[in-house]
Amino acid sequence: MDGMRGRNLVDAPAATDTDSLRRMLKERGFDDATIAAMVAAMPPRSEERPTAIDLAPAVRERAQREARQIALANFESRITVSDLKNAAAGIQTKQLYDDVYPKALRRAGLERVELVDRFPVLTGQFGYTRGDATPGKSRLRTYREMNGDYTIYGELVQTEALFLRLDPLWIHRWMSARGRQLAAASTSRDAAIALLQDMSGSSSDFSVASDSDRLLITLIHSFCHAFIKRAAVFAGIERSALSELVLPYCFGFFVYSAARGDFILGGLQALFESELHTMLDGLVEDEQRCALDPGCADNGGACAVCLHLGEPSCRMFNTMLARSTLAGGAGYFDLTAAE
Structure with a gap:
């Protein structure tokens, strides 16, 4: 809910539930002695426990599962824009990370973009x-x-990946404009809670999700596909060599490159370090129509020309996609541009 403020799961806020942490590490494959040592290394817990959040059981389960996936993916590696700024040499480079990058993220409605250079993938x-x-x-x-x-x-191989989390406040505004009756929110955490409380998580099959779930998933998934199509160009990676891990109940997604043995090209890292602002500006500002319009728009607004990806890349088989969620007058980018 707080956007993973610590560097990794052992740096979580003091109110972290150690039982949940133990289960997470157990799922990761750590032995009992290692788990005990890691829990003991955590800062002392505060006596004040976080306020309970009223969520549907299915939504809570999905959100917790996706949060664990994010935490485990970032366990061995996590590079933020702040890390780039701290390591930057030269006034122009510092200005890029301190001023240009945050503006580009804001325009795209993103809360953060991070690099994971040791992203674990098990096939x-x-x-x-x-x-x-x-x-x-x-x-x-x-x-x-x-x-x-x-x-x-x-x-089991390790590759590079980018994690993008959309700003819950922007999503809150966008879904409210789409007719969802959400609780008022003034902070990112409040917005995240309001969004999850509107979800039902009624089915493990996204194709028969409720209206609120479908709207959120379609937004996150469409954003992911649009990002992959541009990232492939800027990173110099074949589009079919990039894959997705969509985490809608945590408002984000991973884009990772397919590792070839022990070799990692480094294209996503180069994109993250030097061209992220240019790519995001293009994603928001460039033409959003499809070459097959009006036929494409009349049949869902997603096809092989505009949003579809190859089978190795899309985990949801090109379902729950729509260009209208991103642009066209009532899209996510239209809302952020108006701010």
């Missing part, structure tokens, strides 16, 4: 298919031992 192979290539006709053949146990062949 598991459960089986293979045999039979007719027609969808629904093929048969999955799993890897099984003689005793009946299933085998999964996995590969």
Whole structure:
């Protein structure tokens, strides 16, 4: 809710629930001795506990799961714009990070953009298919031992990634303009709570989500696809080599590059360090129409020409996308530009 103010999960505010932290580290694979040492290294807890937030159980579960994913992804590496500013040499470079970057983030309705240069990606192979290539006709053949146990062949690699979190206050304004009846909010935390309280988290299938969930997910997902299409150009990376991890209940997403063995190109890092402002300005200001309009706009406002990505890149199979959430008169960028 507070935007991960600490450097990583062990630097969390003093009121952090140690039981939740222990579960998170256990899921990560740490042994009991290491977990005990990490918990002991945390600053003393305050006696004042945070006020309980009334959320639907399904929404709370999803938000907590996504928050854990963010915390674990940033466990070994996290580079912020403030870090760039502190390490900058020269007046022009300091001005870039101190003045130009914050303005570009503000115009795009982003709360923050951060670099994770050791982003963990686990790829598991459960089986293979045999039979007719027609969808629904093929048969999955799993890897099984003689005793009946299933085998999964996995590969864990580290790559580079960018994490973008949209400003909850901007989302609050945008969704209110779209007709959602949200509680009043004056701070980012209040806005985040109001947004989550409007969610239902009623289904694990995004395709049948409620109106409020669908509106938020479509905004985050559309922003992610628009960002990937431009980031590929600025970072010098093939578009199909960039993938997404959309975390709508934490108002953000990861964009990461597919690692080739132990080699990481460094394109996202170069983008983050030198061209982020130019890319974001273009994302907000450049043409938002599709070459296939009006046909594309009449059929959802998302197609292979404008927002769709290849299958290796999109985890949601190009569903819940719409250019109208970003621009066109009532889009997210229209709202931020008016401020």
